[in-house]
Amino acid sequence: MPVTHADVVNVLQPDEIDYPNAARHLSAEAVPILAEIAAGPDPGLASKAASLAGFLPGNAASVILPKAATHPNPVVRIAAAASIAHHAELLELADHLAKDPDEGVRRWASSSAHALRTQTPN
Amino acid sequence: MPNLTDSCRANRFPLSLRQMASAVGMTGRVSARTFLRTARCSHGECVTLHLKILALPQVPIPTMLVSMREVYDGAGIGVRVASREFLTGPAFATLAVLQVGNCTNTLTADQIQLFTNRNNVGANEIAIYFVLATVQSFNGCAAHLAGQPAAVVTGIASRWTLAHEVGHVLGLAHVDDPAPPDPNAPAALLDRLMTGRGTHMITNPPPDLIDTEVRTMRDSQLTPNC
């Protein structure tokens, strides 16, 4: 069954999303919709899309997190910065967010970048 | 907009102090201080909250309190706000984006550190921490240390999130878990406070508590007589 925008919004609505379980069952078709929501006007849904991206396999995080990383609301950028910790391929984005104007974004981005550098052999 | 007064009833009706005092059985001259300290609501039981504010949510806290009282009134449970405190400074600026992991009973160092702030919180009373955001992103999280009842409410919370999280603290679980996209997801129950599909989605405000939920809440040691 095709995944609709409304389906993906429903996944993101719970007050306390079970992220690992949602990621386990989410279809790859949802990824571009999550990217759209991560750039969208609702900071609650956008930040949850960014958090969910941290749990998704494959290149989903590379599609979703760059959108969240440019969101005007720092809460969404914080969620993106934190999720990068699970994705070594996004180290450059973490370094970029570590220079964000918002202190919270910088802190979480620096923490993710540090985690990735200590996990990844040079 | 109602103000943040402490009586169960005071937020619900635009009455004078004398009328409010009279409504809760206090007669003669009543100062605001006396009223707020001693007023008793018409409920048999009350839950007592202490608000610890690190960041203000998008939905104003008074709106969340009024919404919570709308639901808890129906269960015969009054909602008292016994204190409110702004937690500021560099340490709290860090904790305002609170690492909660997956909001399980295994607490993070951030949660443990934040929950040590229990000024004025008596036994069987609940501390509510209003934070900017959690990582991962949640509307709220009711995980807390045993014997130190508490919940976190974030900046993206709905008007019903406070009532929902306190419902968890009082022993309630979600009524329609697991949520989609889990293939075992049952039909959503969007007219219930304890829906697991998101309190932003509630369709018939105020949302319902069924009898068994009310019994659980009233049996909790966190809802003593008031």
Ligand SMILES: [Zn+2]
């Ligand atoms: Zn819940």
